[in-house]
Every structure is written in C-alpha cells, then in structure tokens.
Amino acid sequence: MGIKVAKFGGSSVAGPEQFQKVKAIIDADPERRVVISSAAGKRSGDDHKLTDLLYLVHAHLTYGVSCEEILHTIERRLYELRDSLGLQYEIEKDLDRLRSRLSRDLSVDELVSRGEYFTSRLLAEYLGFAFVDAADVIFFGLDGQVDREKTDAAIASALARHGKILIPGFYGRLPTGRIKVMSRGGSDITGALAAAAVGAEVYENWTDVSGILMADPRIVPDPNPIPHITFAELRELAFMGASVLHEDSIQPVKEKGIPLNIRNTNHPQDPGTMIVESIRDEERGERFITGIAGRKNFTIIKVLKRNMNQSATLRHALEILDRYHAPVEHITLGLDSFSLVASSAALGDGLYDVIADIRKNCRPDDVQIQDGIALVASVGRQMASRPGISGRLFAALGAAGVNIRTIAQDADELSITVGVQNEQFETAIRVLYEGFTG
C-alpha cells in the first residue's frame, strides 16, 4: 500500500466543521497515513489566525502591554474546538505552563509555534492518529537549514512505529534544543519534507481553493483551476506574481519526483491541480496557456545610441542597475537602442542616479524613461510546439486596444511576457484568459 501525505492549511482546520471535513477526507483513503496540520486559521473574513494572535501576544509582551484579552481569545478558540468535538486533551495544563513561561524563557519562535502544536494535538486525537511533535522529527542545522538526513530518518521511523502519524507544520528544533519556526506558510515545507521522507506516492496539499487558478480571481471572475502543471511552469507563474506555493516548499518533493496535488477541503470531490515534473502527451489537452500572471509598477529605461557597440553598452548599463540593486526583469535589444525593465520600487529614488550614470558611462544619444508599466506573462509548456501563438496573442491584445510596450519570450519558450500600461493590466489579463485558456 502506498503512502499519501496530506497537509491541511489553516482554513481547513479553522473550526469544528472543518475538523469534520478533514476526518471525512482521511477516512476515505487508508493510504493517507501522514497528516501535517497548520494552526487554526480564519473561520470568516473578520476572524484571526491563531498564528497572528500569537505574534500579537509577543508584540504586547515586548511593549509591556497586557495581552490577557488576546490570550483569552486563543484559549476560548481551543476550548471550543475541543469541547464541541468531545475531545479529551487537557489543554488547560499546557496553557498554564505556557502562561507561566511567557515573560521568562519563552522565545517568540516557541510561542508562535504553539498555534500548530495545539491545533495538531486536537486534530490527532480527533483522527485517531499518533501525535508526533515536530520538535522531535524536524531538525535544523546550526546554519538554520533543515538537516534532511536526520529529519528523513526521524519521520520514517515515527511512521514505522505508529502506522498513522500527525505532525504539526511550521516548526522544528535547532541543535541547541530550541524551537525554530519557518517562514510564514511554512507548514507547506513540513508537508513536503514528510512526503520526501516517507517516499509518498503523492503530496496532497489541502486548502480552500480547488487548485491553482489560471488567473487571479480578483481580475477574472471565477477562473478555472489548472488541472496539470509542471514544476517549471509553476516557477514562472510564481515569479510573475501568482500566489502559489513557495519554491522552498516544493523542493523536497520535486527532487524525489513526488507529484504535488493541491486540493480543496470544502470540495474534496474536485481533482484540484496536479503538479508534476513532466506531463505526458495524452494529458496535454488542447490548451496552450497553462496560466496567466502579472505584476504592476515597472519602469522601462530606454537607451538610444546610433552605431553603438551593443555588448559593451548593454554591459555598462546592466552593471549600473546592478550597482543600484535593481534587478533587470527584461531586456529588449535593437540595433540602435535597447530597453531595460526593472521594478519601480527597486529603482526608487536611485532612478535619477542610474540615468546620470548611464549618460556618463554609455554616452547615449538619449535615455528615455517610462514608468507605470505592468508585466503580464502567459505561461504554458505547449506554446513552444505551436507556431503562430505569439502572433495570436498580440493580435488579441491589439484588438482589445491594449498597447504593448515591450515583448519578451523566455529562452525555454515557456512564457511570453508583455509590458503594458498599468491601467491596461486587468484588460490584458482578461483578454488572454478569455481567448486562450478555454
């Protein structure tokens, strides 16, 4: 029998009804033997995540302001979860111990990790899984990086010992014995580490959407989820601003060739998005754009110089931007001119120094600046194999009155990125979604 690792995000464990949904999902498939849980998240729009409340407790302590009210809110939520599900866990004891250490030896990392700890204790009891503390199986080295060898061995042996285990996400232990938390959203990483450690057949990441959406739902109403996507495509989408899993969290499963399935706890029948290393031809389907993402507020720096030595002039300009810590996102190169695109925020006030330096070092005929530019990327592994795609994309944008300021295709032909005016960002995304993802 294979092993499936199921990670549940904060919204999936936010309240008693969500716990019931999680149980139904786990009970439906005996291969789901390793569960990772986030801290209870928001139950509704105006609610708070346990993790945020715990960070708030820390802030109050730092400034010497009473945090009683927040502590009560946290306690109430935990008691309510326990009591409404008829669980036995004596949270009072653990909470009392925590309180007594609050202004003594408790580090901020240990404090905020308790969101995952308490939620997971409750969920483990509810599911009938053995609770395995992340402090006993997720190990960091002195460099702050996860010690994969030690972690793999500890998780594998915990599973062998107990058969079904639940590990809290987001934290682990340093060689000094202290608790360390990962970056926000770090339970995804714990899930990936566990999946890699037990050689899972799939890493299921349960959340509150039915997969990665083809476009931002704030721009395109009700966009379809992406059924299949490669890790490389995902990277492009994430880079261009799509809110998808963080690269670090994917690494352990990617290395081992374990597919990652994003699923919806509220709609478990939906297949969600399957992220894999490569996709077979028969699964490709007809769609050639996998997803669309973009970001606003870029600046185009256009350097004009007749009969220039392109390589040398470009190199000088790139060095200048590098010096001002403004990463270049796109370059377009012509015979007598080139354009560099960088984030306006990264350039900041340094823009004027950049221009002055370009004038001095590149000796151009002119330097022109255009800000308020948005970059929109169409990402799809299928674009490379089809002739005429870019022509059709540009035609569709043109027909909608979107003026394209820059065009760039990545060397792998995995994405085509256009620069448009900020005001036309949403229109460009809608046109691409409507015309090319159906």
Ligand code: ASP
């Ligand atoms: N609870 C942590 C956070 O809110 C980690 C996680 O949910 O993955 O960032």
